[in-house]
């Protein structure tokens with residue numbers, strides 16, 4: 001064998017090994033897309049592998065991210081608030097694998113409907129580890145919550161009376177807290193701003209309405225008052241709203257003890273922690289929030305003369321950044337005004353851009369060249385079905401893949417079958433594996449509860 005051949009023979013296995021080592025795992029490919037490296041061939045190959053195996057549109061969740069978020073919240077709050085209980089707000093993402101994961105991480109379940117109560121039970125939650133918040137509960141939901149020993153966040157005096165009547169009927173004591181409207185503006189967008197005085201949620205501190213509710217409940221043997229609850233909004237990026245809310249709520253805790261002799265087992269400051277949706281976006285970290293809340297909490301509990309357990313109930317914070325929506329480009333169209341990249345998902349798949357004018361980063365997979373300003377347009381037959389507007393992205397072609405980042409919260413859970421498009425599949429990535437955690441919807445799913453089809457026309 002010539003010297004050249006010999007050195008090639010020796011080198012080739014090493015080169016193959018290097019190439020193998022360089023190929024990112026699926027988890028690494030997701031992180032690379034986040035770091036704007038979706039154009040790299042290894043990263044593109046990983047996304048192609050996912051699309052080939054599972055089709056598009058596809059929701060992909062990164063398990064490591066969810067675990068990391070839980071750990072970071074615990075690390076920030078645990079040492080400062082020894083009496084702490086964290087819940088997961090299921091509405092953000094009700095995939096059973098996600099609920100399983102967060103239950104295994106030791107979180108309680110915060111739910112907003114009878115359906116979410118059943119989702120939590122199905123994944124192994126006990127009724128006592130569930131908290132039920134809704135401003136409009138129907139009689140079946142109230143009955144079920146009381147049967148299960150779930151904490152009901154009562155939202156009106158009318159509801160309190162209904163809870164009392166149902167508890168009496170069941171000969172049980174209902175566990176309750178009240179959802180309080182503290183009248184605080186956390187400076188988030190209108191649709192998810194829940195703690196302002198104009199919102200439909202909660203009993204107002206203003207005018208002594210919340211106080212009156214506790215006073216009334218105190219006289220009801222059918223209810224056991226366990227706490228006070230508030231949730232001032234979602235995608236909150238600054239600590240001030242929380243700090244002001246904590247101050248007001250702790251003042252109320254003191255008032256309840258001083259005037260009514262009520263001591264609360266918990267004070268729930270809600271969820272709402274924001275996540276960065278844009279490159280380079282800076283917002284409060286869990287550490288910032290815990291640090292700013294600590295002195296207010298200490299001062300408040302000292303004044304009240306006792307310490308309720310601090311409850312938190314984020315949703316988006318745990319799962320938002322874990323989610324990636326993988327889509328395929330159907331067509332590219334240049335109009336006199338704009339260039340549209342038409343993809344195979346729309347607001348039926350990801351509602352947030354149409355509903356909240358929310359911003360999601362988009363990466364074109366496997367392309368790095370020739371940036372053009374485009375709108376990423378959905379496949380729903382509506383003018384408003386634009387997933388991303390005016391983005392400078394590498395030129396895409398029909399058949400290319402693109403990935404929409406931070407789609408793990410209020411993504412699939414808000415998806416619909418509008419335009420008779422079945423729901424997308426969902427996979428959970430662990431290392432280099434992607435496990436199907438909900439199969440793709442089918443046309444049969446669309447008609448599962450409808451009358452049988454008419455006989456085909458001759």
Ligand SMILES: Cc1ncc(COP(=O)(O)O)c(C=O)c1O
Pocket residue numbers: 089091092110133231233234235270271272273313314315316317409
């Ligand atoms: C009562 C309640 N708790 C918690 C949450 C979770 O909010 P986020 O996902 O912003 O943390 C919500 C969502 O709107 C909510 O309504």
